[in-house]
Amino acid sequence: MIRFNQVCKRYPGGHEALKNLSFDIAEGEMVYLTGHSGAGKSTLLKLVAAIERPSSGGVLVKGQNIRSIKPAAIPALRRNIGLIFQDHKLLFDRSAFDNVMLPLQICGFDHREAGKRVRAALDKVGLLEREKANPIALSGGEQQRLCIARAIVNRPTILLADEPTGNLDTEYSNEIMNIFKSFHQVGVTLLISTHDEGILRQFPARALHLRKGELQAHSTGSGQATDETTSHSTRPSNDKGQVAGYSTSSGQA
Amino acid sequence: MKTLIEHLRVLRFTLQRLLLAPNATLLNILIIGIALSLPVGGYVLLKSVQALGAQIAGTPQISVFLASGTGVGDIERIGDRLKQHAAIKRIEFVPRETALKKMQQSTGLSDIIGGLSQNPLPDAFVIHPKDSSVASLEALRDELKTWQRFEHVQLDSAWVHKLEALLDFGRMAVIILAVLLSFALVAITFNTIRLQILTRREEIEVAKLIGATDAFIRRPFLYFGLTQGLLGGVAAWLLISASLLLLNHTLSALAQLYASDFSLQGLTTGDSLTLLGFSAYLGWLGAWFSVSQHLWQIEPR
Numbered sequence: 001m002i003r004f005n006q007v008c009k010r011y012p013g014g015h016e017a018l019k020n021l022s023f024d025i026a027e028g029e030m031v032y033l034t035g036h037s038g039a040g041k042s043t044l045l046k047l048v049a050a051i052e053r054p055s056s057g058g059v060l061v062k063g064q065n066i067r068s069i070k071p072a073a074i075p076a077l078r079r080n081i082g083l084i085f086q087d088h089k090l091l092f093d094r095s096a097f098d099n100v101m102l103p104l105q106i107c108g109f110d111h112r113e114a115g116k117r118v119r120a121a122l123d124k125v126g127l128l129e130r131e132k133a134n135p136i137a138l139s140g141g142e143q144q145r146l147c148i149a150r151a152i153v154n155r156p157t158i159l160l161a162d163e164p165t166g167n168l169d170t171e172y173s174n175e176i177m178n179i180f181k182s183f184h185q186v187g188v189t190l191l192i193s194t195h196d197e198g199i200l201r202q203f204p205a206r207a208l209h210l211r212k213g214e215l216q217a218h219s220t221g222s223g224q225a226t227d228e229t230t231s232h233s234t235r236p237s238n239d240k241g242q243v244a245g246y247s248t249s250s251g252q253a
Numbered sequence: 254m255k256t257l258i259e260h261l262r263v264l265r266f267t268l269q270r271l272l273l274a275p276n277a278t279l280l281n282i283l284i285i286g287i288a289l290s291l292p293v294g295g296y297v298l299l300k301s302v303q304a305l306g307a308q309i310a311g312t313p314q315i316s317v318f319l320a321s322g323t324g325v326g327d328i329e330r331i332g333d334r335l336k337q338h339a340a341i342k343r344i345e346f347v348p349r350e351t352a353l354k355k356m357q358q359s360t361g362l363s364d365i366i367g368g369l370s371q372n373p374l375p376d377a378f379v380i381h382p383k384d385s386s387v388a389s390l391e392a393l394r395d396e397l398k399t400w401q402r403f404e405h406v407q408l409d410s411a412w413v414h415k416l417e418a419l420l421d422f423g424r425m426a427v428i429i430l431a432v433l434l435s436f437a438l439v440a441i442t443f444n445t446i447r448l449q450i451l452t453r454r455e456e457i458e459v460a461k462l463i464g465a466t467d468a469f470i471r472r473p474f475l476y477f478g479l480t481q482g483l484l485g486g487v488a489a490w491l492l493i494s495a496s497l498l499l500l501n502h503t504l505s506a507l508a509q510l511y512a513s514d515f516s517l518q519g520l521t522t523g524d525s526l527t528l529l530g531f532s533a534y535l536g537w538l539g540a541w542f543s544v545s546q547h548l549w550q551i552e553p554r
Contacts, residue, residue: 049462051462051553072466074464075461075464075465075466076464077464078462078463078464079463079464080464081464083462083463089455089458089459089462091455091456091459093456102459102460102463103463103464105259105262106460106463106464106465106466106469107464108256108258108259110258111258111262150463151463154463154464
């Protein structure tokens with residue numbers, strides 16, 4: 001579904017955000033992307049969504065090479081990807097309902113059918129009663145769930161989430177992770193960036209660990225995250241960071 | 254069907270947005286309306302004057318007024334000589350009595366003329382020349398001036414030519430005005446849309462992130478420009494129509510003094526449709542320029 005092959009990303013000015021990254025994510029897989037802020041997690045997600053292009057190497061998403069994708073083909077690609085942002089990127093000039101409606105409008109959905117889908121998505125994230133509210137009136141957790149509703153209303157096959165539980169307390173985080181888990185169960189491919197070790201323990205899955213733009217290691221969840229943190233502090237750089245191997249998650253539901 | 258629904262949705266959205274800031278909308282529409290009404294008003298004025306000119310002028314002629322006291326024999330001789338002239342197609346003799354009667358009928362001066370003790374008008378020939386170019390007309394006039402018993406030779410078409418030249422000048426002025434103000438209209442729309450794009454930057458960014466095509470993002474702005482231009486055209490039409498109503502009211506009093514039924518002609522249906530279509534097109538064009546200039550600058554990061 002998603003394949004990185006020796007991907008480098010250099011920004012103008014020389015900053016190298018990603019260095020020689022290679023990995024594969026299979027269809028229907030749920031994968032964590034871990035690492036400190038500045039490690040390149042967001043850049044990696046942007047490459048998948050064709051928001052950025054790689055400086056070298058190949059990024060294949062659903063068979064399309066992001067490096068050479070034509071601008072006109074990007075909208076169709078993005079309709080297949082649900083994006084969940086840390087800062088939500090909700091529009092405050094319209095209701096929660098209309099925010100979730102936007103992706104369907106873009107696809108030119110029939111109005112009545114679209115309304116049903118929007119309500120289904122809002123119901124899924126538990127915001128059906130708040131459909132008329134302006135997003136600004138919603139709490140941080142509710143805004144995040146609204147962002148998720150918008151990402152899934154179009155039934156994408158890939159979900160990318162950038163720190164979806166970033167500034168939420170454990171209870172809200174768990175709610176959101178349960179929602180993700182249910183998508184995983186229906187076959188959606190998930191790539192979730194996080195530095196929340198609690199989540200990694202509670203919802204174990206394969207994790208890609210980035211450090212200064214390099215792929216450091218993989219883990220299978222439970223207990224591994226802490227090990228990694230310590231191992232990294234004692235082992236600043238392992239060969240070239242080209243670890244592409246991984247093991248399957250032990251605790252997948 | 255799907256596209257039609259989408260277009261209707263965008264149209265509704267556009268109207269909502271126009272109504273959202275009624276003052277700004279009204280001001281913009283008024284500016285566009287005034288800008289358009291200037292050349293259109295000039296056009297209306299020219300059209301009316303031109304019609305008046307055509308009504309009066311017809312083909313160019315030379316009037317020759319004979320000295321008073323010219324005998325019948327002399328008149329016949331002069332008539333024969335004129336008929337044989339190579340540059341003259343046809344002549345008409347207007348006896349002084351006929352001239353007086355005509356004058357009484359056509360100018361409404363019958364009261365004054367009726368009070369005259371004798372006919373002050375001379376006998377006259379109306380000469381229709383073969384060639385109606387200004388140079389040959391003037392040559393003929395100068396030649397006739399040297400003839401005996403001709404008191405006054407008048408080239409009737411001279412003022413028509415002057416009017417024509419004046420109208421040409423007016424037409425050019427209207428065209429220049431129209432071109433300049435069309436640019437102004439495009440510029441107004443360009444700026445309005447630019448501001449809209451800037452204030453809706455976030456929305457555009459989000460739309461791009463969730464897979465909106467450029468056409469989808471462009472559409473509401475183009476509709477906005479088109480609608481604003483169209484409403485500006487309607488405003489111009491109303492301004493022109495109201496002005497004509499007022500002007501014709503006062504003009505009819507003036508024209509009556511000259512015993513004329515001259516009035517400014519209103520816009521025909523064709524003129525009106527052209528005005529509306531053109532203003533809508535210019536609005537669309539301004540929006541299109543603005544969108545293609547600014548939209549690519551907004552890329553999600």
